[in-house]
Amino acid sequence: MSPSDLNSRREPRRKQERAVRTRERILAAAARAFAAKGYPAVTILDVAEAAGMTKSAVYFHYENKDALALAVTDLFSRRIGEIADSVEQLNLPPVGSVAELLLRTATAFRDDTVIQAGARLQLERQLIGVRLPLPYEAYTDLISSWLARKRETGARDDLPPPDMLATVLVSAFFGAQHIAWVLNDRADLxxxxxxxxxxxxxxAEGDIKLCPSAPRRC
Known part of the structure; x- marks a missing residue:
């Protein structure tokens, strides 16, 4: 095979890789804009300038602002799923897994712009012209499954049913992150x-001590 033939075969793959990198750059810029300004205030021009490209380049990959919001929300959901997967790999006790998941999610809310943007877009979902995935359903189901596993061990406890407790924990956590965001940009989340x-x-205190992300008491 000649060098020119080899290059011609490689070119489509290179174009695809460039397109992926460009979409990632656009989504990162859109996430920063949505997190900082909220959906109504963001324009395609804002995203293009933040990404260092033209509006036409953004429109080539995303037809409008709604499409960008949906793509950022999908990325947010994947990031949350990746956090959950990383906790499952630790093989912590059930309550320890719940605590570690919430702590890692808290850190992501504090530090990850995509997570911050995804949460804000969920709050503004009524202003967005496409249907966003419902938030935190799989997250709540996973916590419920861990708590159910604890109950299956036969250990006595005074906890509510797993599904009820999971709902309370998720509601309390996402309420806490919103309050922390308003008060101090999630610094103490x-x-x-x-x-x-x-x-x-x-x-949970004994299980919390096993959590890598748990703050250590003096």
Missing amino acids: VERTIALVRTIIPS
Whole structure:
């Protein structure tokens, strides 16, 4: 095979890789804009300037602002799923897994612009012209399954049913992240999260000590 033939075969793959990198750049810029300004205030020009490209280049990959919001929300959901997968690999006790998941999610809310943008877009979903995936359903189901596993061990506890407790934990956590965002840009969200777990599940202290992300008490 001649060098020219080899290059011609490689070119479609190179174009595809460039397109993927461009979409990633656009989504990163859109996430920063949505997180900082909210959906109504963001324009395609804002995203293009933040990404260092033209409006036409953005429109080539995303037909409008709604498509960008949906893509950022999908990326947000994938990131949350990746956090859950990373916790499952630790093989912590069930309540420890719940605490570690919430703590890692808190850290992501504090530090990850995509997570911040996804949460804000969910709050503004009524203003967006496409249907966004419902938030936190799989997240709640996973926590419920871990709590059910704890109950299956036969250990006595005074906890509510797993599905009810999972709903309370998720509601409390996402309410806490919103309050922390308004008050201090989520700077204390990890501390709020550990206090939340300790308050709702007082028996969790032993499992919390096994969590890599748990703040250590003096």
